[in-house]
Amino acid sequence: xxxxxxxxxxxxxxxxWFIGLSIxxxxxLGVTSYxxxxxxxxxxxxxxxxxxxxxxxxxxxxxxxxxxxxxxxxYLFKPTSALTGFDEGVNGVVGKTLYLxxxxxxxxxxxxxxxxxxxxxxxxxxxSLLLQLIIPLLLIFMVFSSIRSERESDRIRILLVQGGExxxxxxxxxxxxxxxxxxxxxxxxxxxxxxxxxxxxxxTLFRTLFIGLGYAAFYWIVxxxxxxxxxxxxxxxxxxxxxxxxxxVWGVFLPKISGTLAEQxxxxxxxxxxxxxxxVDRAQGLDGHNPEEEKLASLKDSVLRQYQVASVEELPINFxxxxxxxxxxxxxxxxxxxxxxxxxxxxxxxxxxxxxAIPNPLxxxxxxxxxxxxxxxxxxxxFMLKAENYRRAFIKELNDKHAFGGSKTGDWEWAADQExxxxxxxxxxxxxxxxxxxxxxxSDILILFGWMIGGILLINSSKFHL
Amino acid sequence: MSFTNYLRWEWINFIRSPYxxxxxxxxxxAAGFAISNGNSxxxxxxxxxxxxxxxxxxxxxSAKEWILAGKTGPEERPWVNVQTPFYAMWYANHHLNKTPxxxxxxxxxxxxxxxxxxxxxxxxxxxxxxxxxxxxxPERIALGALDFTFVVLFLLPLLxxxxxxxxxxxxxxxxxxxxxxxxxxxxxxxxxxxIASIGIFVSVxxxxxxxxxxxxxxxxxTAGSGLFLFIGIVLAYVWVWLLIFFGxxxxxxxxxxxxxxxxxxxxxFALVIPGAVxxxxxxxxxxxxxxxxxxxxxxxPEAIYAKEFEDIWNLVAEKFPEIKxxxxxxxxxxxxxxxxxxxxxxxxxxxxxxTVSEKVEKGFDEKNAFISGxxxxxxxxxxQNYLFKLAETDYYAYxxxxxxxxxxxxxxxxxxxxxxxxxxxxxxxxxxxxxALLNK
Numbered sequence: 001x002x003x004x005x006x007x008x009x010x011x012x013x014x015x016x017w018f019i020g021l022s023i024x025x026x027x028x029l030g031v032t033s034y035x036x037x038x039x040x041x042x043x044x045x046x047x048x049x050x051x052x053x054x055x056x057x058x059x060x061x062x063x064x065x066x067x068x069x070x071x072x073x074x075y076l077f078k079p080t081s082a083l084t085g086f087d088e089g090v091n092g093v094v095g096k097t098l099y100l101x102x103x104x105x106x107x108x109x110x111x112x113x114x115x116x117x118x119x120x121x122x123x124x125x126x127x128s129l130l131l132q133l134i135i136p137l138l139l140i141f142m143v144f145s146s147i148r149s150e151r152e153s154d155r156i157r158i159l160l161v162q163g164g165e166x167x168x169x170x171x172x173x174x175x176x177x178x179x180x181x182x183x184x185x186x187x188x189x190x191x192x193x194x195x196x197x198x199x200x201x202x203x204t205l206f207r208t209l210f211i212g213l214g215y216a217a218f219y220w221i222v223x224x225x226x227x228x229x230x231x232x233x234x235x236x237x238x239x240x241x242x243x244x245x246x247x248x249v250w251g252v253f254l255p256k257i258s259g260t261l262a263e264q265x266x267x268x269x270x271x272x273x274x275x276x277x278x279x280v281d282r283a284q285g286l287d288g289h290n291p292e293e294e295k296l297a298s299l300k301d302s303v304l305r306q307y308q309v310a311s312v313e314e315l316p317i318n319f320x321x322x323x324x325x326x327x328x329x330x331x332x333x334x335x336x337x338x339x340x341x342x343x344x345x346x347x348x349x350x351x352x353x354x355x356x357a358i359p360n361p362l363x364x365x366x367x368x369x370x371x372x373x374x375x376x377x378x379x380x381x382x383f384m385l386k387a388e389n390y391r392r393a394f395i396k397e398l399n400d401k402h403a404f405g406g407s408k409t410g411d412w413e414w415a416a417d418q419e420x421x422x423x424x425x426x427x428x429x430x431x432x433x434x435x436x437x438x439x440x441x442x443s444d445i446l447i448l449f450g451w452m453i454g455g456i457l458l459i460n461s462s463k464f465h466l
Numbered sequence: 467m468s469f470t471n472y473l474r475w476e477w478i479n480f481i482r483s484p485y486x487x488x489x490x491x492x493x494x495x496a497a498g499f500a501i502s503n504g505n506s507x508x509x510x511x512x513x514x515x516x517x518x519x520x521x522x523x524x525x526x527x528s529a530k531e532w533i534l535a536g537k538t539g540p541e542e543r544p545w546v547n548v549q550t551p552f553y554a555m556w557y558a559n560h561h562l563n564k565t566p567x568x569x570x571x572x573x574x575x576x577x578x579x580x581x582x583x584x585x586x587x588x589x590x591x592x593x594x595x596x597x598x599x600x601x602x603x604p605e606r607i608a609l610g611a612l613d614f615t616f617v618v619l620f621l622l623p624l625l626x627x628x629x630x631x632x633x634x635x636x637x638x639x640x641x642x643x644x645x646x647x648x649x650x651x652x653x654x655x656x657x658x659x660x661i662a663s664i665g666i667f668v669s670v671x672x673x674x675x676x677x678x679x680x681x682x683x684x685x686x687x688t689a690g691s692g693l694f695l696f697i698g699i700v701l702a703y704v705w706v707w708l709l710i711f712f713g714x715x716x717x718x719x720x721x722x723x724x725x726x727x728x729x730x731x732x733x734x735f736a737l738v739i740p741g742a743v744x745x746x747x748x749x750x751x752x753x754x755x756x757x758x759x760x761x762x763x764x765x766x767p768e769a770i771y772a773k774e775f776e777d778i779w780n781l782v783a784e785k786f787p788e789i790k791x792x793x794x795x796x797x798x799x800x801x802x803x804x805x806x807x808x809x810x811x812x813x814x815x816x817x818x819x820x821t822v823s824e825k826v827e828k829g830f831d832e833k834n835a836f837i838s839g840x841x842x843x844x845x846x847x848x849x850q851n852y853l854f855k856l857a858e859t860d861y862y863a864y865x866x867x868x869x870x871x872x873x874x875x876x877x878x879x880x881x882x883x884x885x886x887x888x889x890x891x892x893x894x895x896x897x898x899x900x901x902a903l904l905n906k
Binding site: 028032035036038039042043046047050053054057072075077088089090092093094096097099106107109110111112113114115116117118119120121122123124125126129133134137141144145148236237238240241242244245248249252253255256257259260262263268269270271272274342346349350353370376377380 | 599606726751864
């Protein structure tokens with residue numbers, strides 16, 4: 001095996017075309033890694049500046065009524081994960097700016113994709129794009145040429161006569177080119193780690209490691225299947241066509257088809273239906289600003305009973321604040337139902353696309369890569385959930401201040417001081433811990449593992465026909 | 467060899483190659499799926515717009531009933547008074563929609579990134595949350611829409627590679643190339659004849675797909691000359707690729723090297739260059755978090771409303787001199803009620819937001835100028851964005867829509883303030899006038 005490996009590498013070293021292409025590829029990989037990380041840094045900086053600016057506005061607001069402050073609200077900026085420079089995932093299309101206000105749950109706005117003409121159909125030239133589409137293409141051509149040249153020059157017979165085993169020869173070739181893929185992969189991952197060494201956490205390091213394992217598995221699959229077809233099909237053109245077709249179908253065709261099919265299987269509501277549904281459910285609850293008599297009476301009775309007084313004017317607290325919080329809590333149930341259903345539907349779509357990756361290991365790799373880079377839907381939904389939890393706590397503090405801060409019912413002129421507003425905690429986002437990420441990625445891992453085993457079995461079953 | 471013979475032999479060659487047939491069938495499936503996608507998105511948008519319009523109509527009808535009955539509005543909203551110009555215009559309810567063009571069936575483009583209907587009121591801006599894109603799975607959106615334009619611009623060259631890579635290459639590998647040269651005198655005309663034959667079959671195939679799809683989706687009559695321009699560009703695109711292929715194949719590398727070279731060309735023009743331009747544009751013009759706009763929306767009103775009435779009057783009168791000729795235009799300030807004064811501040815705010823929006827758009831335009839400046843070396847994306855433009859699904863179509871929203875807001879504010887300052891009395895006829903004015 002060692003001799004086979006060395007022999008392949010010597011042949012590669014003597015091939016000026018390969019050397020030239022490798023240099024170009026290493027350069028492109030290096031440049032894309034650098035630019036990916038540079039953009040991530042720039043975004044982090046912009047987000048930090050914007051967050052500080054918005055917080056300063058919040059902190060510097062004059063003493064005022066807490067409910068007015070709830071309407072003034074605040075903004076959050078979705079943080080860019082450390083590995084966005086490696087795989088951008090959904091970050092380019094979901095927006096980063098989120099408005100938090102009383103009475104309603106909002107969505108992130110102002111995506112990068114909505115701010116310019118479309119400049120590419122396969123995303124930015126990120127390391128993930130090169131590693132998912134271009135390196136495998138190179139491996140297909142390399143493995144194919146290596147095996148076909150052995151067959152067509154009849155060197156294979158000499159190797160067999162000399163005592164070589166056909167399976168071992170194939171494994172040797174697969175291993176040689178797999179290692180070549182690993183070399184490119186290792187170079188990129190090492191750059192990812194070293195270029196952001198000042199901010200490197202163990203979480204990022206482990207994520208990078210698992211990303212490496214995923215890509216390594218995929219390269220094994222590509223090399224072994226190309227080797228199998230090249231070794232077993234009589235016509236060179238047919239073998240190459242099939243592998244090229246696989247590359248096109250896996251990389252370009254199936255991911256788009258399966259995503260669209262999943263959306264057709266689990267249909268999402270239109271924005272109009274979604275808003276209408278929430279409006280209808282919301283109308284059945286209490287509206288803090290315009291309470292209906294019956295719903296108001298029930299809340300009022302319970303508060304009056306609690307404080308043992310006859311009217312809201314006699315309450316030692318501000319009933320308006322209690323009413324606003326009751327409105328929030330009813331609203332929260334409605335948002336939980338509708339946004340929860342929506343999230344559930346998108347997760348079902350994700351499951352469909354993950355399962356539909358059974359004939360397409362590249363799609364599993366793409367899902368794994370996004371997931372581990374912290375840029376998939378699961379991470380986006382996690383940010384949205386944590387931001388919404390923060391909004392609820394934030395608005396509750398404002399309503400509680402309104403209710404229990406010292407004002408009386410109907411006193412809308414009462415003002416909470418600036419110190420109170422400054423005392424409200426700022427939002428800080430912690431991404432999903434690594435161990436929890438695998439809960440949504442196990443099917444991708446399983447599919448990649450299955451294909452890897454399949455590749456080994458196929459090569460094991462290969463026999464040379466004289 | 468006559469051209470008919472080229473066509474005949476290429477056809478025979480094709481029907482005897484199962485993998486080529488499979489490739490064509492796969493392409494056909496992708497094209498069918500893509501057109502069905504585009505058509506379904508278009509139908510969905512049209513249905514949504516119809517619902518939105520029905521809701522708006524209901525609201526207008528309610529307001530008319532209140533006016534006729536002498537009521538001020540719904541009982542549960544005592545503050546509403548449709549007898550005033552403000553609420554009459556509020557209920558006259560103006561939606562500005564971006565109706566999908568017939569060509570959206572072929573070109574979804576960037577349509578899924580933007581909202582396409584919006585109720586315009588006196589506080590509307592082009593960046594409000596209610597103008598968000600339709601709800602969709604972000605992972606699917608990140609992968610991009612599978613529309614017919616994608617199939618033609620990105621998959622068709624791959625199909626051409628499958629159909630052409632063995633032209634001349636097979637003969638080279640089998641060492642028959644010289645034989646052809648001896649028989650025909652030169653090999654290049656023979657290669658050209660074969661590639662041209664493939665080109666003719668592919669052109670007819672694409673033309674048939676487009677015309678059939680246009681007939682079945684009902685856009686053949688509605689798309690107008692745009693459809694023929696679309697067909698012309700698509701066919702020209704096919705032949706440009708074929709010319710490139712002819713250039714590569716005439717170098718006579720052999721099948722494998724030809725396949726590799728042609729694929730490499732595709733990878734460079736479809737993946738690497740567009741990806742690099744996208745990345746460079748993002749570094750130079752990163753995602754705008756819209757902080758300037760947020761400031762304008764949150765902080766600037768405070769500064770405007772803090773101004774003296776006289777200052778606001780001067781500012782508005784300068785930009786909108788018609789205000790001076792209104793009934794209350796020459797009244798002393800002390801006689802004006804807070805509602806009419808407030809209207810003036812609101813109008814100044816609208817003027818201000820129009821200026822801010824234009825500034826935001828100009829910022830985006832710099833990035834677009836960078837992207838469109840790359841078309842000479844990023845031609846596939848150039849063609850793509852031209853096709854998007856034809857189908858009105860490109861960035862500029864939605865930018866124009868945003869500008870229309872901002873300008874509709876300003877026009878609404880101007881109309882309202884004229885009515886308020888002329889102390890208009892609302893009756894059925896006046897309300898109908900508002901309806902006609904706002905939905906013009």
